[in-house]
Amino acid sequence: MTTIQTVVRRGTRLFGVVPLAAVLWNSAPASAGSILGTAEPFATLGASTQTNTGASTIQGDVGVYPGISITGTGTITLVGSSVYHFDDAVAQGAETDATTAFNTLAALPFTTDLGTKILGTGGTVPTLSPGVYKFDSSAQLNGMLTLSFSGASNEKFVFQIGSTLTTASASDVLVTGGNSTDSVYWQVGSSATLGTTTDFAGNIIALDSISLNTGADILCGRAIALTAAVTMQANTISNDCNAFNSGSGRSDSGSTGFSGITSGATVPEPSSALLLVMGLIGLTAFVRIDRHARPTR
Numbered sequence: 001m002t003t004i005q006t007v008v009r010r011g012t013r014l015f016g017v018v019p020l021a022a023v024l025w026n027s028a029p030a031s032a033g034s035i036l037g038t039a040e041p042f043a044t045l046g047a048s049t050q051t052n053t054g055a056s057t058i059q060g061d062v063g064v065y066p067g068i069s070i071t072g073t074g075t076i077t078l079v080g081s082s083v084y085h086f087d088d089a090v091a092q093g094a095e096t097d098a099t100t101a102f103n104t105l106a107a108l109p110f111t112t113d114l115g116t117k118i119l120g121t122g123g124t125v126p127t128l129s130p131g132v133y134k135f136d137s138s139a140q141l142n143g144m145l146t147l148s149f150s151g152a153s154n155e156k157f158v159f160q161i162g163s164t165l166t167t168a169s170a171s172d173v174l175v176t177g178g179n180s181t182d183s184v185y186w187q188v189g190s191s192a193t194l195g196t197t198t199d200f201a202g203n204i205i206a207l208d209s210i211s212l213n214t215g216a217d218i219l220c221g222r223a224i225a226l227t228a229a230v231t232m233q234a235n236t237i238s239n240d241c242n243a244f245n246s247g248s249g250r251s252d253s254g255s256t257g258f259s260g261i262t263s264g265a266t267v268p269e270p271s272s273a274l275l276l277v278m279g280l281i282g283l284t285a286f287v288r289i290d291r292h293a294r295p296t297r
Helices: 003-027 089-106 270-293
Strands: 042-046 049-053 056-059 061-064 069-071 076-079 084-086 131-135 139-141 144-148 156-161 165-167 172-176 183-188 192-194 199-206 210-212 217-225 230-233 236-238
Touching: 042 049, 042 056, 042 089, 042 230, 042 236, 049 061, 061 069, 061 089, 069 084, 084 089, 089 156, 089 183, 089 199, 165 199, 192 199, 210 217, 217 230
Parallel strands: 042 061, 042 217, 049 069, 049 230, 056 076, 056 236, 061 084, 131 156, 139 165, 144 172, 156 183, 165 192, 172 199, 183 199, 192 210, 199 217, 210 230, 217 236
Antiparallel strands: none
């Protein structure tokens, strides 16, 4: 066999290995996290302060930065391993990551411009499928809004709201068909106010303040204010969707506050796979060169 023939055959064998490299590159398992980054463990996060009146229950951390005050802690019950963060490095990092998430959500191309439509059964939009929904100015919820996931993984609802978000008393956000990898985000350009006894779902990230009126709950999500206060009045807020579902008939599919945690999913991680493929290529080439280099007996 001539030298040229040897190279051509060796090249053919190596050509068959290259697709394997591509497969391993694209399927290597790696951990994936939430767009919230270090803000993910929080249930409430304020900038200037957080205040509470009445008996509130919180599953998830409570933090404030750069403010130093969380008032009314004597009537707040923290569930599980939840802790307070007052003007510390953890709260600072969480505010930074939440700001990054806010800007990322705002930059997403929208799929539907809802204009001045009112969400919920008391408006004109009672049900939505996954997508990015834009409100040029304010958004209102009146009655029950159903967010209907299709059952697929990594679906998202994102609401881009130019100014305020308000809900009428006794309004509800019902989530159906979701799973633990799905996301619900409310990106609010100024302030959010949840009306009395509202039962809300999803992560509110407001540029200014967030106020929860008496009995308003976020049983699956978070309240994050980037520049002003979070104000609570006898509320329940949980970043664990299963924490308060017992006996309620609600099912949020094991989500961590609809933050988009993709536990168990795969994302590209080339280092290990690439080393394996390069080793296979090198071994194949060495064996073939060695075999053809031996003298014929």
